[in-house]
Amino acid sequence: MLRSVTMTAKHGLITDSFKVVKKAKRGARKAKRPPSPPPTQQEAGAETPQEKELRTLRNFDLDWRFGPCIGISRLQRWERAKLHGLNPPEEIRELLLLQTHTDPKYNLSLWRDYPL
Amino acid sequence: MFSDLSAQKEGSSLLCRPSEDQGPVFERISLAYSPCSERFTVGERSFSRQYAHIYAARLMQMRPLLSERAQQKWGSDVLIRKLCDLQTGEQCCIVGTLFKRMDLQPSILKEISEDHNLLPQPARVKYISDMDELVLEDELQRIKLEGKIDRDKFVTGSVIAIYGAEKNDGKFTVEDFCMADLPPQSPRPTLTSDRFVLLVSGLGLGSTHADSMLGLQLLVDMVTGQLGDQGEQRCAATISRVLLAGNLLSQNTQDADASTKPKYLTKKTQAGSVEAIRLLDEILLQLVASVPVDVMPGQYDPTNFTLPQQSLHRCMFPLSSVYPTLQLVTNPHQCHIDGVRFLGTSGQNICDIQRYSSMDDHLEILEETLRLRHLAPTAPDTLGCYPFYQKDPFILEECPHVYFSGTAPTFQSKLVKGPDGQECLLVTIPDFNSTQTACLVNLRTLTCEPISFSAFSADEDEDSEMNVSH
Numbered sequence: 308m309l310r311s312v313t314m315t316a317k318h319g320l321i322t323d324s325f326k327v328v329k330k331a332k333r334g335a336r337k338a339k340r341p342p343s344p345p346p347t348q349q350e351a352g353a354e355t356p357q358e359k360e361l362r363t364l365r366n367f368d369l370d371w372r373f374g375p376c377i378g379i380s381r382l383q384r385w386e387r388a389k390l391h392g393l394n395p396p397e398e399i400r401e402l403l404l405l406q407t408h409t410d411p412k413y414n415l416s417l418w419r420d421y422p423l
Numbered sequence: 424m425f426s427d428l429s430a431q432k433e434g435s436s437l438l439c440r441p442s443e444d445q446g447p448v449f450e451r452i453s454l455a456y457s458p459c460s461e462r463f464t465v466g467e468r469s470f471s472r473q474y475a476h477i478y479a480a481r482l483m484q485m486r487p488l489l490s491e492r493a494q495q496k497w498g499s500d501v502l503i504r505k506l507c508d509l510q511t512g513e514q515c516c517i518v519g520t521l522f523k524r525m526d527l528q529p530s531i532l533k534e535i536s537e538d539h540n541l542l543p544q545p546a547r548v549k550y551i552s553d554m555d556e557l558v559l560e561d562e563l564q565r566i567k568l569e570g571k572i573d574r575d576k577f578v579t580g581s582v583i584a585i586y587g588a589e590k591n592d593g594k595f596t597v598e599d600f601c602m603a604d605l606p607p608q609s610p611r612p613t614l615t616s617d618r619f620v621l622l623v624s625g626l627g628l629g630s631t632h633a634d635s636m637l638g639l640q641l642l643v644d645m646v647t648g649q650l651g652d653q654g655e656q657r658c659a660a661t662i663s664r665v666l667l668a669g670n671l672l673s674q675n676t677q678d679a680d681a682s683t684k685p686k687y688l689t690k691k692t693q694a695g696s697v698e699a700i701r702l703l704d705e706i707l708l709q710l711v712a713s714v715p716v717d718v719m720p721g722q723y724d725p726t727n728f729t730l731p732q733q734s735l736h737r738c739m740f741p742l743s744s745v746y747p748t749l750q751l752v753t754n755p756h757q758c759h760i761d762g763v764r765f766l767g768t769s770g771q772n773i774c775d776i777q778r779y780s781s782m783d784d785h786l787e788i789l790e791e792t793l794r795l796r797h798l799a800p801t802a803p804d805t806l807g808c809y810p811f812y813q814k815d816p817f818i819l820e821e822c823p824h825v826y827f828s829g830t831a832p833t834f835q836s837k838l839v840k841g842p843d844g845q846e847c848l849l850v851t852i853p854d855f856n857s858t859q860t861a862c863l864v865n866l867r868t869l870t871c872e873p874i875s876f877s878a879f880s881a882d883e884d885e886d887s888e889m890n891v892s893h
Contacts (some may be wrong), residue, residue, distance in 0.1 A: 374479035378472035391483035
């Protein structure tokens with residue numbers, strides 16, 4: 308959550324002292340839902356370069372033109388799009404090749420933590 | 424043709440006194456052969472992917488081809504739309520994957536659902552019904568189709584282009600459609616002499632009634648030149664290669680009980696296929712000693728079930744695998760024989776389309792798959808298939824000269840011509856076990872003729888008497 312330094316900083320918001328909590332739906336529906344991935348920690352403050360990279364990669368995942376992203380790595384998906392002449396952005400590939408090949412945050416798609 | 428060649432005889436060499444000197448030796452023609460089935464071999468086997476990828480890859484690969492065809496057919500200014508940009512009443516063309524919603528299609532979910540508590544559906548010959556609906560899908564959406572499109576003929580998974588307009592009720596009225604049609608073809612070399620490739624399918628070894636054993640032995644003897652007089656032997660030498668297109672073993676070798684019976688009861692019993700494989704090894708030994716043989720696996724053969732089926736393992740053929748002439752290949756199989764491009768399957772793809780469409784004739788279905796430019800459109804919907812993600816290997820990128828499928832009920836062949844002058848010989852190879860028929864493809868003229876070894880076709884009783892000796 309971004310905290311702005313104008314009016315709200317002076318008065319303060321109610322959410323500063325009481326965090327927003329969404330009511331979880333109770334009942335049978337919850338049990339049926341697949342296990343959700345661990346919550347990603349949200350950091351206050353401006354975007355770090357790493358976050359920006361990850362956001363670019365997430366946007367790549369969500370681009371439907373390049374086909375489904377579940378079950379294959381980002382690089383595999385990029386290469387498939389390249390193979391079929393869909394012109395995937397070159398920066399994505401550079402970003403993926405720059406990173407160490409072990410970090411699943413970079414290698415795998417947005418839905419990596421969901422079971423198949 | 425082969426039959427004419429073998430009939431030319433200058434005085435039979437059979438009805439004469441055995442001569443002192445050895446008879447003439449006929450060299451078998453050996454032809455340049457290069458297998459090109461790399462795309463059907465599966466290296467890493469990961470089943471952790473969904474099948475969405477193969478449909479996505481298929482559409483990605485086919486879209487440019489079909490857009491081009493659509494422009495050829497309906498003019499270069501035809502409006503090609505994605506479904507998301509579709510406007511009601513606008514005449515346009517859409518490229519997408521067909522999906523046929525079928526009430527009768529067997530579904531495991533339907534069978535196990537507690538609400539219905541239904542008995543499992545009986546196996547049917549065909550699963551089409553009047554309630555079927557044809558739907559076209561692209562990357563994002565789907566739309567129901569009606570109008571000038573034969574609902575029963577098409578199958579799920581085919582990528583086509585349709586032309587028409589969306590009506591107010593949200594359905595698309597098709598006025599015309601087009602398929603990818605034949606892929607480009609490399610020219611066929613002109614050959615100076617007749618040379619043949621023998622196609623056989625469905626040996627059916629290990630079946631309970633071994634009717635085909637005599638026929639099979641005659642076939643082997645004919646190919647290896649042990650049959651007939653010198654004229655026939657000379658002809659046998661022009662058979663440069665034998666291609667066994669699947670179902671070498673009979674369905675009976677697949678013991679249905681083996682999977683359901685507890686282990687301690689089946690521990691000491693031998694699998695039905697062991698004896699049949701040994702028999703196959705012996706038959707192959709006779710063949711490979713004399714002629715190169717390509718062995719494709721089929722539906723009932725001991726390899727993986729999903730297409731593409733990987734080649735049978737060499738260790739199953741201790742006798743014949745020492746010969747370099749034995750080629751164990753994949754199903755589907757693709758190769759160049761003396762510059763002539765062969766492509767074909769053991770017939771699962773054709774049989775599956777037969778079940779899910781109104782088409783009955785294997786040759787007609789075979790031609791349809793060529794026009795669709797796809798070997799097995801129903802995979803992975805109703806036909807087992809490896810979850811590919813990068814590209815769909817069943818899309819035909821180059822037009823074969825001979826396109827075959829095995830395990831057909833009868834022998835049929837036809838020469839089809841493509842829009843760009845492609846020529847392709849379609850062959851349905853009959854099941855040898857039931858028809859005792861194989862087929863010979865002449866590489867020079869690109870024609871095909873059946874060759875039958877039926878011994879006692881008229882009388883069934885005599886056939887069953889034959890069993891005793893085997």
